[in-house]
Amino acid sequence: MQILVSEVGPRDGLQSVKRAMPTQAKHDWIGALAAAGIREIEVASFVPAKLLPQMADAAEVVREAAKIPGLTVLALAPNLRGAQDAIAAGAHKVTMPVSASEAHSQANLRKGVDAAIDEVRRVVELRDSLPAGSRPGVEVGISTAFGCTLQGEVPEDFVIAVAGRLAEAGVDSIGLSDTTGYANPAQVRRLFRRLGALVGHRMGGAHLHNTRGQGLANVVAALDVGVTTFDASQGGIGGCPYAPGASGNIVTEDLVFLLESMGFDTGIDMAKLLAAREVLKAGLPGEPVYGHVPDAGLPKTFRPAAAGAA
Secondary structure (H helix, E strand, C coil), rough: EEEEEEEHHHHHHHCCCCCCHHHHHHHHHHHHHHHHCCCCEEECCCCCCCCCCCCCCCCHHHHHHCCCCCCCHHHHHHHHHHHHHHHHHHCCCEEEEECCHHHHHHHCCCCCHHHHHHHHHHHHHHHHHHHHHCEEEEEEEECCEEEEEEECCCCCHCCCCCCCCHHHHCCCCEEEECCCCCHHHHHHHHHHHHHHHHHHHHEEEEEEEEECCHHHHHHHHHHHHHCEEEEEEEHHHHCCCCCCCCCCCHHHHHHHHHHHHCCCECCCCCCHHHHHHHHHHCCCCCCCCCCHHHCCCCCCCCCCCCCCCC
């Protein structure tokens, strides 16, 4: 069975690092990730440079990444203007942030949940106005779906209600994000099962954090209920600057090792993925990076899933 690992480090990771990675270093890193077999990368965020100077080169990064054969290029856009810019730069998919927490939505977008959903509707209308062969995908990962550091508990019924409204708005994919690292495996199973029952083939991926050490356990729980796409960040860099304490993206290297060890085919070459980590480190000298597999190395018994099926 194939699993899609969607790399979010160049966007989610870098926007949480105080200094900006040089543009050429971003090109080099994205190229190395693609060479390792990563098929989907969220490369940039189209927000005003005064808010996120780390993303000031978003259009250039998208344009360069879109030249890589076989790579699906994602860009985050918080509003219609950002989506227009992302599409003009050549993004294949636009990811829009919608939170299930009113407090987080206000902190992150400076607008409430209802207004954020309205913004998604405008972007869907933009997508539908384009020629059939050039329409980007529109995705939403519902933020703080498992709890919020600002609001506290986020009712599961409200999360599912938001998902239903997004499906009605016409988005292509709806996933769930553990923005604050609150989720546990039982909660992940329960909420993704409800999401799948409601939106069917539009059920998207899991964006899980390892803030409290539950990240990979939550991946296994999501696999149990049919999730086939997982976000991760090389070296575990990133989080959410508008959710206090929300560090700890799942480490791509550890996620790929877990999946391949369990017999799931990611199409990713572990040796080349570890080499891409060195490109990341060269682009951000001295920046902390994380991961158990990079520290311990691959066991002698490790066999990629594709090799096992051969």
